[in-house]
Amino acid sequence: MERKGMLLAVGVLGALAAVGVGLRAALAHQAALARRRIGKPHGDDVPRSDRIWRPRLAGEPLELLVMGDSVAAGLGAHRRKDTPGARLAKGLARATARPVELRTVAVVGAETSSLAAQLDALPRGYRPDVALVIVGGNDVTHRIPLSTSTAHLRDAVERLRDLGAEVIVGTCPDLGAVRTVPQPLRELLSRLSRRLAAAQAATAASAGARVVSLRQAVGGYFVASPDEAFGIDGFHPSALGYRRTAEALLPAAVAALATPSATETGDRHPSTGSARRFR
Secondary structure (H helix, E strand, C coil), X not given: CHXXXXXXXXXXXXXXXXXXXXXXXXXXXXXXXXXXXXXCCXXXXXXXXXXXXXXXXXXXXXXXXXXXXXXXXXXXXXXXXXXXXXXXXXXXXXXXCCCEEEEECCCCCCCHHHHHHHHHCCCCCCCCCEXXXXXXXXXXXXXXXXXXXXXXXXXXXXXXXXXXXXEEEECCCCHHXXXXXXXXXXXXXXXXXHHHHHHHHHHHHHCCCEEEXXXXXXXXXXXXXXXXXXXXXXXXXCHHHHHHHHHHHHHHHHHHHHCCCCCCCCCCXXXXXXXXXXX
């Protein structure tokens, strides 16, 4: 009896292993199919939107830094004014009645581990008033461990806070909204991206950032109107998609400038004092 039970157990385990191998093979095939569908119609080029937006407004420009991946950089936008950084800069200028100087260091294809290099590349003495971070999609597709992603995010937020910046983290978008990815891979990516977004939210908040859930804020729009929300590759946002994303991020940025978080030194910008604060 024990021998029969052992043989049955071995058979069941073998069957499950075979199913697992088959599922992995199917997912790998679907991933290859999705890559072919998405392609790279935009290349890696994004519009150069770094400049002072609304320069005719009075006052010293607010410094806005944008970090992260292709979504943060604005891949798929055809005009510089349509990138999320430019959209956010214009919104901040309207809200504060001050010009906003945009600096974008986001890199197409970046993982969360790339944030350190983006910070290292900043000019010595540069001190942003607001820093926007959008990253995570590549961590999901490249299967980066959750603990690794969140550790890099915490380090980046803490470094930005040490610079005196108010930090806004837009959490990983729900990759389940991408229709060019077939099922069941799309559902798997949705679960993984939601899991990462939840971990990002907890990590960023504990490190002193303000968090905006992009899935909750704009995910419904991307699911309901994919032809309008996505660009020609069906993966990156269109100009309208970026506009909706920036509109979702703007209230957090305005609130951060209006009521800045305390830092360890109690002085956000020692070199310029209160001149850089929201007014």
